[in-house]
Each structure stands twice: as C-alpha cells, then as structure tokens.
Amino acid sequence: MRFHNRQVVLATRPVGMPCEKDFRIVEQDLAGTAEGQVLIRTHYTSVDPYLRGIMREGPNYIGSIAPGDVVTAGSVGQVIESRHPGCQEGDYVLGMWGWQLYALTDGAHLTRVDPTLAPISTALGVLGMPGLTAYFGLLSLGEPKQGETVLVSGAAGAVGSIAGQIAKIRGCRVVGVAGSDAKVRHLVDDLGFDSAFNYRATPAPLGRLRELCPDGIDVYFDNTGGPVTDAALLHINSFARIVLCGQIAQYNELAMPQGPRLLFQLIVKQARLQGFLVFQFKDRYPEGIAQMATWIRDGRLKYREDILEGIENTPKAFIGLFTGENTGKRLVKYV
Amino acid sequence: MRFHNRQVVLATRPVGMPCEKDFRIVEQDLAGTAEGQVLIRTHYTSVDPYLRGIMREGPNYIGSIAPGDVVTAGSVGQVIESRHPGCQEGDYVLGMWGWQLYALTDGAHLTRVDPTLAPISTALGVLGMPGLTAYFGLLSLGEPKQGETVLVSGAAGAVGSIAGQIAKIRGCRVVGVAGSDAKVRHLVDDLGFDSAFNYRATPAPLGRLRELCPDGIDVYFDNTGGPVTDAALLHINSFARIVLCGQIAQYNELAMPQGPRLLFQLIVKQARLQGFLVFQFKDRYPEGIAQMATWIRDGRLKYREDILEGIENTPKAFIGLFTGENTGKRLVKYV
Numbered sequence: 235m236r237f238h239n240r241q242v243v244l245a246t247r248p249v250g251m252p253c254e255k256d257f258r259i260v261e262q263d264l265a266g267t268a269e270g271q272v273l274i275r276t277h278y279t280s281v282d283p284y285l286r287g288i289m290r291e292g293p294n295y296i297g298s299i300a301p302g303d304v305v306t307a308g309s310v311g312q313v314i315e316s317r318h319p320g321c322q323e324g325d326y327v328l329g330m331w332g333w334q335l336y337a338l339t340d341g342a343h344l345t346r347v348d349p350t351l352a353p354i355s356t357a358l359g360v361l362g363m364p365g366l367t368a369y370f371g372l373l374s375l376g377e378p379k380q381g382e383t384v385l386v387s388g389a390a391g392a393v394g395s396i397a398g399q400i401a402k403i404r405g406c407r408v409v410g411v412a413g414s415d416a417k418v419r420h421l422v423d424d425l426g427f428d429s430a431f432n433y434r435a436t437p438a439p440l441g442r443l444r445e446l447c448p449d450g451i452d453v454y455f456d457n458t459g460g461p462v463t464d465a466a467l468l469h470i471n472s473f474a475r476i477v478l479c480g481q482i483a484q485y486n487e488l489a490m491p492q493g494p495r496l497l498f499q500l501i502v503k504q505a506r507l508q509g510f511l512v513f514q515f516k517d518r519y520p521e522g523i524a525q526m527a528t529w530i531r532d533g534r535l536k537y538r539e540d541i542l543e544g545i546e547n548t549p550k551a552f553i554g555l556f557t558g559e560n561t562g563k564r565l566v567k568y569v
Numbered sequence: 570m571r572f573h574n575r576q577v578v579l580a581t582r583p584v585g586m587p588c589e590k591d592f593r594i595v596e597q598d599l600a601g602t603a604e605g606q607v608l609i610r611t612h613y614t615s616v617d618p619y620l621r622g623i624m625r626e627g628p629n630y631i632g633s634i635a636p637g638d639v640v641t642a643g644s645v646g647q648v649i650e651s652r653h654p655g656c657q658e659g660d661y662v663l664g665m666w667g668w669q670l671y672a673l674t675d676g677a678h679l680t681r682v683d684p685t686l687a688p689i690s691t692a693l694g695v696l697g698m699p700g701l702t703a704y705f706g707l708l709s710l711g712e713p714k715q716g717e718t719v720l721v722s723g724a725a726g727a728v729g730s731i732a733g734q735i736a737k738i739r740g741c742r743v744v745g746v747a748g749s750d751a752k753v754r755h756l757v758d759d760l761g762f763d764s765a766f767n768y769r770a771t772p773a774p775l776g777r778l779r780e781l782c783p784d785g786i787d788v789y790f791d792n793t794g795g796p797v798t799d800a801a802l803l804h805i806n807s808f809a810r811i812v813l814c815g816q817i818a819q820y821n822e823l824a825m826p827q828g829p830r831l832l833f834q835l836i837v838k839q840a841r842l843q844g845f846l847v848f849q850f851k852d853r854y855p856e857g858i859a860q861m862a863t864w865i866r867d868g869r870l871k872y873r874e875d876i877l878e879g880i881e882n883t884p885k886a887f888i889g890l891f892t893g894e895n896t897g898k899r900l901v902k903y904v
Contacts, residue, residue, distance in 0.1 A: 295837045295838075456832075459830060459832055459833065460830075463832070478832055478835050478836050479836070480836070481830075481832055481833040481836065484830060484833065490829045490830070491829070491830045492827050492828065492829060492830065493827065493828070493829075493830045494825045494826070494827060494828075495794060495795075495816075495819060495825070495826045495827065495828045497791075497794055497798070497813055497816055497842075497844070498794065498816040498819065499844075500813055500842065500843075500844030501813050501814070501815070501816065501844035501845065501846070502630045502844070502846075503844065504844055504845050504846055504849060505843075505844050506841065506842070506843045506844075507832075507835065507841070507842045507843070508835075508839075508840070508841045508842070509832070509834075509835030509836035509837070509838060509839055509840050509841075510836065510839050511836070511837075511839055514839060
C-alpha cells in the first residue's frame with residue numbers, strides 16, 4: 235500500500251515576522267513500513283511560539299531546522315501500520331514528527347496517548363507540553379501560596395490560561411494580561427480570573443497593575459516580556475517569584491530589543507527570577523497529567539482549543555500566534 | 570563631662586554623582602549619658618555603595634535620610650559611658666549610628682564586637698555586612714560546586730573580593746572583573762583568582778569572557794550591573810545561578826538606564842537570577858562570622874582594608890567608591 239504524504243517545509247528562514255512565503259508544501263509518496271518502522275496518520279499538529287526559534291540559524295536549545303526541512307512540531311496521530319514491537323495498529327501516539335499528514339518513523343520518541351482520558355488533541359495542549367509548562371512552572375518555580383497575588387501575561391494563551399487557573403485552584407488572587415477585550419472577558423467570565431486587562435489598550439500598564447493588584451505581585455508568570463514585564467517588575471512584593479516561560483513580544487525582533495535595566499529592583503525586592511524549559515520536569519510529567527486530568531473531570535480546570543483545519547492552513551495558524559489571533563491552544567486538524 | 574561631637578550630615582540630596590557639597594559637618598556638644606543611655610566613641614565608620622540609595626527621596630528598602638540628618642552608616646566604636654544594663658564601659662560595639670565622632674544611643678541595635686577574634690575594623694568588612702553578603706550570597710544563592718566557573722564583578726571591592734575567595738575555597742575556577750590593571754593584579758597575585766580583567770580596558774567584554782571562561786559561567790556574582798552583566802548573561806551555562814548583590818554602575822544615573830532585554834536568554838539557559846539583601850540571613854550571621862574568622866586564621870581568606878583618616882574625609886571616601894578608588898573594604902578611621 236502506498237500513502238500520499240504532504241509536508242509543510244521551511245522554504246526560507248523567516249526574517250522578522252514570519253510570512254506564508256517562508257513555508258511551502260511538499261508532496262511525497264510513502265511506500266509503507268519497513269521492518270522496525272511505524273506509519274502514523276496525523277490527526278492534529280501543534281503550532282507554538284517556540285517554533286519561531288527553531289527556524290533561526292545557528293545552535294538552538296531545542297534543535298533547529300534548515301530550509302527544506304519539515305517543521306518539527308508536536309503532533310498526535312494514529313498508528314496505521316506497525317512493524318515495531320512497541321506500537322500496534324490503532325494506537326494513538328504523540329511525537330515530534332511535525333507538520334505532515336503521515337509520518338514514517340523508527341518508533342523512537344513516541345508517547346502513547348490514552349483516548350479515554352481526554353480527547354487526543356489535549357495531548358498537544360492542556361495535557362501536553364503547554365499544560366505541563368504551566369503546571370510545573372507555576373507550582374515548582376512560582377510556588378504560589380494561598381492568598382497571594384499571581385499575575386500572568388499571555389494569559390489567554392495555551393500556557394497562560396492554564397497557569398492562571400491552577401493559581402486559582404491554589405487559592406490565589408489571579409490577574410491576567412491579554413491582547414484583546416474579548417480575551418479579557420474570557421479570562422474573567424469563563425476561566426475565573428479575578429481580573430484582567432487588555433495591554434494593547436493600556437498605555438501605562440504600571441498604573442493598571444497598581445489598581446488590579448493592590449497588594450502587589452507575589453508571583454509573575456511571564457509569557458510575553460516587553461513593557462508589561464517591565465511594569466510587573468516595578469510592582470512586585472518582597473520575595474516575589476518571577477517565572478520566565480516565554481518572551482513572545484520579542485521573538486520576531488530583528489535587533490536585540492532594548493528596555494529599562496531593572497535588575498536593581500530585583501535586589502531591593504529580594505526577588506527570584508527563573509527561566510525554564512518544561513523538559514527539566516520530564517520525570518514528573520505523569521504526575522502533572524494525572525492531576526490536570528482530574529481537575530478537568532472535576533470541572534475545576536477548563537481549556538479552550540482554537541482549531542484550524544487542513545495542512546495548507548498550518549503556516550497561517552502559526553503566524554497568527556504572533557498577532558494574538560488565538561485564544562487557548564491553537565491546533566491544526568489534519569484528519 | 571561634656572563631649573564635643575562632630576557629625577557628617579546630608580546638606581542636600583545628591584543629584585547624579587554625589588559631591589562634597591552634598592554634605593556638611595555639624596558641631597554638637599553632648600552632655601553625657603542619661604539613665605538608659607550609652608555613649609560611644611567611634612573608631613571606624615563605613616562607606617558603602619548602598620548609602621547612595623538612602624540619600625534619595627521616597628521609600629527605601631533600608632530607610633532613608635533627609636537633608637540635615639546624620640548619614641547612618643555602620644560604625645564600630647568603644648563604649649565610654651554606659652547607663653544601660655546591656656553595655657559596659659570599654660565594650661566594643663557595632664551599630665548604625667553612622668558618620669559621627671560620638672553617638673549617644675538608647676543601647677538598642679548594638680552588637681558586641683569581640684576584639685580578640687580579629688581587628689575591630691573587620692566588623693565593618695570581612696566579618697561584617699560586606700563579608701556576610703559575600704558568604705551567604707555566594708554559598709546560599711550561588712550554590713557553587715567544585716569545578717564550576719564563578720564570575721565575580723566588582724571583584725576587588727569589599728564584597729566581591731570575599732565572594733571570589735570563598736568560591737576558590739569551594740574548588741571553583743574564579744574569574745574577576747575589576748576597574749584597573751592594579752586591581753586585576755591584586756586579584757590574581759594576592760587573592761588567588763584564576764584570572765581577571767579590567768573592564769575599563771575591555772570594549773568587548775563578551776569576547777574576553779569567552780577566553781577566560783572557556784567552559785561557560787555557572788555562577789555569576791554581580792556587584793555592578795551594566796555591560797559586563799549583559800555579556801555575562803550571554804555566556805552562562807544551562808542551570809546557571811546569577812546572584813544579584815549590587816548594581817553600582819547605575820546608582821548615580823539620573824534617568825532609568827536602558828540596556829538589552831536578556832530575559833529570553835535566561836529561559837534558554839534555564840537560569841536562576843536572585844536578588845537579595847543580607848538581612849534575610851541574619852539568623853545565620855554567627856555561622857558566617859565563625860567560618861570566615863577560621864578561614865582568615867588559616868590563611869585561606871585574605872582581606873584588604875582601604876582606610877582614610879578623619880571625619881572630614883568621610884564624604885570624599887564615599888564618593889570615591891563610585892569611581893572605583895578603593896581596593897577592598899573602604900573605611901574611615903575616626904580615632
């Protein structure tokens with residue numbers, strides 16, 4: 235049996251904001267599995283801000299791709315042929331085969347996905363990398379305590395929306411920063427944030443933070459960087475914990491962006507600022523998945539998926555992350 | 570008995586770099602102790618970079634002074650009259666009575682200094698606030714491990730010189746950044762640093778760091794901030810610890826200084842950056858003093874004092890901190 239594969243490859247390295255011409259679709263015939271191989275049909279693929287980084291020249295913390303390479307994002311799919319002892323036809327799996335309809339793999343680095351636990355798409359979102367990033371970043375590095383104030387930037391995104399809700403579960407006052415009035419309403423009305431504001435409509439975020447966080451900020455979960463982060467650092471309490479998860483505000487900058495030198499503020503406040511990648515917690519992923527699945531079942535943790543359809547829409551879905559199109563976890567459905 | 574006191578008071582709040590006209594000497598007659606009071610003769614007073622901060626308007630992490638107030642630095646002296654049960658005539662004490670020849674106090678917030686442990690001047694330096702800052706900042710926050718590379722900025726100063734030597738005692742490779750060739754020689758020849766460089770003669774510090782720290786930086790003990798810190802952050806290893814102790818490069822800036830936004834680098838490197846004030850370790854001061862006194866006795870920890878004489882030279886001694894005049898702990902001797 236032969237399979238007609240389609241792949242999104244990098245056509246050229248983006249310069250600044252990525253555009254559709256930076257990608258192209260490649261057609262390919264696959265002959266089916268050889269001994270030891272697994273053939274997977276992609277159901278969902280993921281678009282994530284960090285992918286902007288792997289498209290750059292030079293060494294990268296998570297590997298990099300070159301023009302002509304398939305974009306290696308997380309995907310979930312179903313095994314349709316297996317000549318590998320670890321996989322059976324019909325299994326749902328998660329892996330990094332990326333933006334293509336089919337993946338012919340050696341079966342390594344695949345994780346089984348339990349379709350009875352939650353919809354398989356959640357393996358790319360709330361029960362996958364973004365959710366685990368929120369869970370371990372907030373709890374292990376942010377160490378929120380009951381009654382503390384937690385500020386989350388990028389709060390309507392895949393990670394921020396989960397981090398904020400976990401902070402609520404832990405009894406914190408939670409304030410979100412997002413990029414539209416609709417997102418602000420979503421955070422407060424649907425996800426239970428105590429308050430939120432639209433940074434695009436807030437030329438002086440420090441003043442707004444003083445209003446919305448009258449007791450100061452104890453934990454700042456930062457997905458964006460930029461002027462919102464500058465303001466947050468000027469409103470932290472003593473012994474604040476700042477969790478650096480992302481800096482999406484600057485992923486498409488051509489030159490090193492400049493900003494105020496705020497390190498002295500961290501001394502005065504005896505604050506801790508910690509950057510992390512979720513992989514440092516990989517031994518504890520099962521704990522995080524089990525806990526979040528329980529919270530979802532109990533109605534305490536909500537998630538929204540922002541799903542586009544069709545492989546040809548993958549680049550557009552990705553590019554839209556940087557203009558804030560998505561609310562919740564953005565995915566592209568291939569089946 | 571009457572005592573003729575002289576005090577250095579703030580004449581006006583400094584604007585930018587402090588100058589001698591920002592201070593004036595006030596004369597005062599003291600009548601001697603009333604019931605419950607202690608009269609102290611100052612032997613040494615301290616000049617420290619953080620004092621620049623208390624001269625500013627507005628709330629301050631360590632209290633602030635107004636024009637007309639005595640500058641409240643750390644001082645050591647001898648009790649010459651006591652009508653307080655906690656002090657005896659002849660006792661040596663440490664306190665925050667600051668830049669004056671005599672202090673008439675209520676006996677609160679005085680710490681006994683043991684003159685048999687080390688010269689009493691060390692209570693303001695290696696066995697006092699600067700030494701304890703180095704000890705707890707480096708060991709508790711920097712967590713240096715044998716064989717790691719530790720970079721220290723402001724390395725010839727009161728804190729940096731001790732932090733670097735403690736890192737050597739812990740088996741690290743230690744590189745110092747200082748502001749003159751003479752300081753660089755002192756660090757390497759006298760204090761045992763593995764290498765050091767003069768940042769004033771180094772227009773591209775990142776290149777120099779790559780040469781001197783070929784295995785990257787695991788711990789950065791930062792006393793200065795500014796371009797040296799920018800370069801250091803670009804050369805840290807994964808899981809680096811950055812200890813923010815001071816940012817003297819910007820204490821006299823009139824406007825908020827600008828610099829590159831480097832938080833993303835902390836994410837990629839999964840690094841921890843922690844600001845602190847030594848007071849958070851006050852319950853452990855005895856441990857730090859005992860350990861450092863032992864190292865001094867064993868010849869493993871050296872300290873240099875940079876002593877000026879005469880109360881009238883106190884402002885000049887202070888101002889010189891910001892041009893890097895001092896090597897080691899700068900003090901002013903009043904007796």
